[in-house]
Amino acid sequence: MADLKCTVENCGYNEEHLCCKGDIMVGGQHACSCEGTCCESFTQRREGMDSFKSSVVHPSKTISIDCEAIKCVYNTNYKCHADHVDIKGCGACDCAGTECSTFKEK
Numbered sequence: 001m002a003d004l005k006c007t008v009e010n011c012g013y014n015e016e017h018l019c020c021k022g023d024i025m026v027g028g029q030h031a032c033s034c035e036g037t038c039c040e041s042f043t044q045r046r047e048g049m050d051s052f053k054s055s056v057v058h059p060s061k062t063i064s065i066d067c068e069a070i071k072c073v074y075n076t077n078y079k080c081h082a083d084h085v086d087i088k089g090c091g092a093c094d095c096a097g098t099e100c101s102t103f104k105e106k
Contacts, residue, residue, distance in 0.1 A: 001062040001063060001064055002062065002063060002065055002080055002081075002082050002083060002084060002085045003061055003062055003083065003084040003085070004018070004019055004024075004060075004061065004062070004063045004065070004084075004085050004086075004087065005017050005018075005084070005085070005086050005087070006018065006019055006039075006086075006087040007086070007087070007088050007089070007090070008039065008042060008087060008088065008089040008090075008092050008098050009090070010044060010045045010091070010092060010093075011039075011042050011043060011044070011045060011089075011092070011098075012043045012044065012045045012046070013041065013042075013043065014045075015059040016059060018059030018060060018061055019059060019060065019063055020058065020059050020060075021041055021063075022060070022063065022064070023041075023063060023064040023065070023066065024039055024040075024041040024063060024064075024065055024066070024087075025039075025040040025041050025065075025066045025067070025068070026038070026039060026040065026065060026066070026067040026068065026069055026080065026087075026100045027039075027040040027068050027069070027095065028068060028069040028100070028103070029068045029069065029070060030071075031069045031071060031072070031103060032071060032105055033103065033105065034099045034100060034101050034102075034103045035099055036069075036099075036103075037069050037072075037099050037100040037103050038095045038096055038097075038098045038099060038100075039087050039089070039095055039098040039099075039100065040068075040095050041095075042089070042092060042094065042095040042097075042098050044092075044093060044094070064079075065079070065080035065085060066078055066079060066080070067079060067080040067100075069100065069103055071105050071106055072100075072103050072104060072105065072106065073104045073105070073106050074102065074103075074104065082102050084102065085100060085102045086100070086101040086102050087099070087100055087101070088101045
C-alpha cells in the first residue's frame, strides 16, 4: 500500500487529493517516462455529482496500486511498491490526461 496524492481535481474519485476508489490501476505498459503512464481508474466528475464515494467508501491516504508500467523501478509483478505515489492531470477529461509522476525508469 502506497501513500497516494492525487491532484486530478475533476476525477469522480478524488476528494481533497485522496482517492475514494480503494485501489487504482496505473497504465503504461511501454512507458519510459511519467508521460507514458496514466491512471486507468480515472472517471470524469459529472456536473451535479460530487463524486462516486458512498457512505461506505471514504477517501484514503494509502491505497493498493496495480501497475502495468513494467519498466518502472517500483513495479514488481504488476504491483506498485513505492512508498509514495503522485497522480497528476490538471484538466484531464479522460485517463490519457493523467500520469503517475512517481514513475522512474529501471
